Amino acid sequence: MSAAEPRDGGVVATGAPAPRVEAPVGAPGTPAAPLTPTHRSEFLYFAFRNWKFVAGAGLVLAFLVVAIVGPMLVQHEPLEFSGPTDQPPSSEYWFGTTSFGQDVLSQFVHGLRAAFLVGAVGGGIAWLLGAAIGFTAGYRGGWLDDVLTMLTNVVLVIPTLAILIIVAAYLNVHSYATEAILIGLTSWPWAARAVRAQTFSLKTREFVDVARLSGRSTGRIIGSEIAPNMSSYLLMMFILLFGGAILIGASLDFLGLGPAESVSLGLMMNNSFLASALLLGSWWWFLPPGLGIIGVVGGLYVMNVGLDEIFNPRLREK
Amino acid sequence: MIRYLSRKVVIYLVTFFVAVTIDWAIPRFMPGDPIERLLARMQAQPGSAEILNDYYTEAFGFDVPLWQQYLNFWAALFHGDLGVSIANFPTPVSELIVGALPYTLALLVPAVLLSFWAGNKVGALAARRKTLDNTVLPASYLLTATPQMWLGIVLAWVFASTLAWFPVSGAYDFSLQPAWTLEFARSFLEHWVLPFSALFLVAFGGWAIGMRNMIIYELEADYSNYLASLGAPSRLVRRYAYRNALLPQITGLALALGAVVAGALVVEIVFSYPGLGTLTLNAIQNRDYFLIQGVFLFLITGVLIANFVIDIAYVFIDPRTRVGMQGGP
Numbered sequence: 192m193s194a195a196e197p198r199d200g201g202v203v204a205t206g207a208p209a210p211r212v213e214a215p216v217g218a219p220g221t222p223a224a225p226l227t228p229t230h231r232s233e234f235l236y237f238a239f240r241n242w243k244f245v246a247g248a249g250l251v252l253a254f255l256v257v258a259i260v261g262p263m264l265v266q267h268e269p270l271e272f273s274g275p276t277d278q279p280p281s282s283e284y285w286f287g288t289t290s291f292g293q294d295v296l297s298q299f300v301h302g303l304r305a306a307f308l309v310g311a312v313g314g315g316i317a318w319l320l321g322a323a324i325g326f327t328a329g330y331r332g333g334w335l336d337d338v339l340t341m342l343t344n345v346v347l348v349i350p351t352l353a354i355l356i357i358v359a360a361y362l363n364v365h366s367y368a369t370e371a372i373l374i375g376l377t378s379w380p381w382a383a384r385a386v387r388a389q390t391f392s393l394k395t396r397e398f399v400d401v402a403r404l405s406g407r408s409t410g411r412i413i414g415s416e417i418a419p420n421m422s423s424y425l426l427m428m429f430i431l432l433f434g435g436a437i438l439i440g441a442s443l444d445f446l447g448l449g450p451a452e453s454v455s456l457g458l459m460m461n462n463s464f465l466a467s468a469l470l471l472g473s474w475w476w477f478l479p480p481g482l483g484i485i486g487v488v489g490g491l492y493v494m495n496v497g498l499d500e501i502f503n504p505r506l507r508e509k
Numbered sequence: 510m511i512r513y514l515s516r517k518v519v520i521y522l523v524t525f526f527v528a529v530t531i532d533w534a535i536p537r538f539m540p541g542d543p544i545e546r547l548l549a550r551m552q553a554q555p556g557s558a559e560i561l562n563d564y565y566t567e568a569f570g571f572d573v574p575l576w577q578q579y580l581n582f583w584a585a586l587f588h589g590d591l592g593v594s595i596a597n598f599p600t601p602v603s604e605l606i607v608g609a610l611p612y613t614l615a616l617l618v619p620a621v622l623l624s625f626w627a628g629n630k631v632g633a634l635a636a637r638r639k640t641l642d643n644t645v646l647p648a649s650y651l652l653t654a655t656p657q658m659w660l661g662i663v664l665a666w667v668f669a670s671t672l673a674w675f676p677v678s679g680a681y682d683f684s685l686q687p688a689w690t691l692e693f694a695r696s697f698l699e700h701w702v703l704p705f706s707a708l709f710l711v712a713f714g715g716w717a718i719g720m721r722n723m724i725i726y727e728l729e730a731d732y733s734n735y736l737a738s739l740g741a742p743s744r745l746v747r748r749y750a751y752r753n754a755l756l757p758q759i760t761g762l763a764l765a766l767g768a769v770v771a772g773a774l775v776v777e778i779v780f781s782y783p784g785l786g787t788l789t790l791n792a793i794q795n796r797d798y799f800l801i802q803g804v805f806l807f808l809i810t811g812v813l814i815a816n817f818v819i820d821i822a823y824v825f826i827d828p829r830t831r832v833g834m835q836g837g838p
Contacts, residue, residue, distance in 0.1 A: 202671045235628070313815060341523065342826070347764065348812060348813060350766075350770050351810040352767070353770070360801050361798075441656045445656075445718075446778070446790060470670055472671070477662050477666070481655070481660075489653075492650050
């Protein structure tokens with residue numbers, strides 16, 4: 192997962208070795224002249240012309256709609272023993288049924304909802320922690336930087352899943368919110384490292400010096416001078432943390448460390464595996480949860496590449 | 510170089526200290542009494558509950574002051590004593606872990622090294638060929654977003670359950686005993702292919718994306734343009750770019766170790782591969798606390814050692830770390 196992290200100079204999408212800056216399709220003459228009303232509309236202009244962003248965001252949005260609306264529309268409760276057992280997809284049960292006669296479609300849409308919850312809360316907490324620690328360490332420097340960097344390095348080396356296994360084994364996890372908080376508390380280090388490095392290079396710029404001379408507080412300088420200059424970076428960081436949290440959550444649920452008596456995509460894999468769906472050939476049971484995760488997380492990653500090209504004019508294709 | 514390595518060693522020692530402290534603190538300070546939960550699971554008869562309670566209190570060492578519990582924990586650790594497994598009483602935890610370790614390493618080490626090697630090669634190739642780029646890149650993004658256990662399930666379903674090319678579970682045929690024979694080696698290899706592939710493919714995607722992006726970045730750097738304008742053949746330019754692009758990839762390898770280990774654990778479970786992952790699952794299901802704690806410490810120690818190996822490799826690859834300048838992962 193770390194291979195998908197944004198790096199300085201990051202994700203470049205041109206196939207040619209030499210740098211090539213070409214005018215965007217549809218912009219007559221110099222690209223800047225006809226379309227500079229505001230920053231936002233320029234972002235949207237390029238966003239909708241980037242197929243990676245459109246495809247990725249579209250995929251994530253589609254799954255999000257299913258996760259929000261789906262649970263209201265399905266006929267059966269996810270854990271209800273409602274129908275015949277081990278049925279392949281049919282007109283009544285679109286995704287078939289489990290060995291216990293549960294509706295797979297219903298489990299899938301509820302599981303997607305849990306995945307988005309874990310991604311948003313877990314990724315959100317990791318993002319907040321990473322940004323706060325990175326900004327503080329990078330801007331303040333000195334002993335505070337040493338302490339925070341040491342903390343970051345320690346948490347970075349400890350495998351997230353190992354620590355989650357031991358915590359979740361003792362602390363009975365009752366809800367996906369708890370699980371998401373645990374994930375958020377352990378998966379922030381690379382984000383903190385990235386933010387710290389960026390802050391380090393930004394804080395020596397003149398406009399930050401001017402802000403400091405004018406007597407503004409540290410918090411306001413970070414909020415109004417430094418953070419806006421790396422807003423694209425912060426957004427992409429959130430997306431990667433979001434996807435990472437979903438994957439970690441799925442592993443935890445698969446190990447049986449998530450909330451019991453609930454529905455999630457990882458738990459669906461766990462249940463189908465324990466019920467030997469593999470040997471019975473009940474593909475309709477174990478394929479959807481994985482495809483759902485690939486759809487959401489893969490969509491997020493592709494969207495991220497698109498965003499990189501949108502924010503960085505040098506990388507734009509065509 | 511000494512400064513660079515000693516800085517790293519300090520971090521690892523602190524990490525080890527923190528990990529041991531967490532390992533010690535979690536059973537003691539988490540809400541709920543682990544002993545009570547164990548007894549509830551066992552549904553002990555009225556008379557025996559008290560005896561068991563006494564036994565576990567002593568086993569956890571709860572009957573002495575906290576500071577002494579902490580020191581005892583360290584002392585036991587240095588004697589290699591990680592406690593006794595509750596589910597496999599009275600086998601020591603360390604014995605169970607040492608028995609499972611070879612299987613995990615047999616999956617993990619080849620998967621990490623081969624995926625790193627192949628991913629970097631293919632990623633570097635993709636950066637120069639448009640058609641390759643348009644096929645490898647989308648596939649890589651899908652692979653990095655795939656949960657390893659799901660890929661394992663799908664591989665087992667297609668190649669083991671449906672096509673019957675490979676066995677579904679275990680590390681070797683049940684009729685065999687582990688031995689240095691050709692028959693066992695063949696059986697072992699057959700059982701190894703699918704779990705290895707699941708780990709390899711997911712990791713491969715990440716390295717391919719990373720290398721492709723880094724190579725393009727390096728090829729746009731001034732030194733590449735300068736070299737090219739001198740008339741150097743593009744193969745030479747690419748070789749320089751590759752070596753520079755490899756450095757952040759190795760840093761990425763150190764960062765990814767935790768995720769790779771996690772992937773190995775869940776893939777093992779899918780194939781009932783008798784390594785640390787299956788051991789962990791059994792420990793979780795049996796609430797075998799000493800075993801869970803032992804595996805936790807073992808995983809962290811392993812990751813720390815691997816990190817240190819990468820640091821040493823970095824000294825050989827990146828000259829900046831040798832002369833005491835900044836650099837390194």
